[in-house]
Amino acid sequence: MSDRHPTPARRQLPGGWQRFAARLPIILFRCGLGWIFGKRLLLLHHTGRVTGLDRRAVLEVVEYAPADGNLIVASGFGSGAAWYRNLRARPDTVIQLGNRHFAVTAHFLTEDEGADVMARYAPRHPRIARRLCAFLGLPADGTDVGFREAGRAVPFVRLQAGRGSPLP
Template identity: 75%
Template sequence: MPHRQTAPGRPPLPVGWRRFAARLPILLFRWGLGWVFGKRLLLLHHTGRVTGLDRRAALEVVEYEPTDGCWIVASGFGPRAAWYRNLRAEPKTVIEVGNRHHAVTAHFLAPDDGAEIMARYALRHPRTARRLCTFMGFPSDGTDAGFREAGRAVPFVRLDAGPGSRLP
């Protein structure tokens, strides 16, 4: 089964039909069907660091805080993921949630914050959290300590919407 190489300890990047399946949510967002995902996925627009071209990535929403207007996402492929590095270079961007666009600013969270976020995520989605830990190469013993360890290693990003951030 072919895979593209990634950093040691990180899951391989998908190729072939797995890549198509991973990118299918992007197509659905482009076709105006983002509402299918509810608030579980968002589409991140980001600008390529080298090319300056508009890029898109569909990401799972780890946490959503409606009162603050912020979404928390994680880079399962680590800090080398293209979208993560592009946000580091240009943190102001746009996301789509459902069929709504929001102007946001990316804030990169500390490892201890990531540990707390992953522990809360595991309480809400225990089976998914165990599968994610296994996929990313972390112990999946299902304990709070195991989830916190994984959370410290995974880069988390908070996307904060400014006042009046909803775009037409």
């Protein structure tokens, strides 16, 4: 029997129609329809670590603090997600919020900071928080302790807006 702590189940990336549905928001952003998502979703432009090509990912905004110039996003597919690894390699990038672009720098939160973020997020979005826990194979008991544990398992990234491009 192993003494290792259980880790969240690794989720396979969607394929077929599920991949199309998951990538549909990128198409909407590129067509100038980003305003549909308000400040709930953003389009992250990132540069491939190996290819150097421009890549895009639509992410949910977990926390939005325009006064501080901060947005926090989470990697539901863990630290192995391509966009997450690309930001680790090149943290200065651009996001699109609505139809506006902003220069940002990625800062990677610690597990304890992630626990705090998830504890604040869960009361605002209880159904989505429980689904995220289930999606990751974590207990979705609906308690603060359970959500904090999920927050330790999920990598969070703070996107800090540059001085020349404050968030709306």
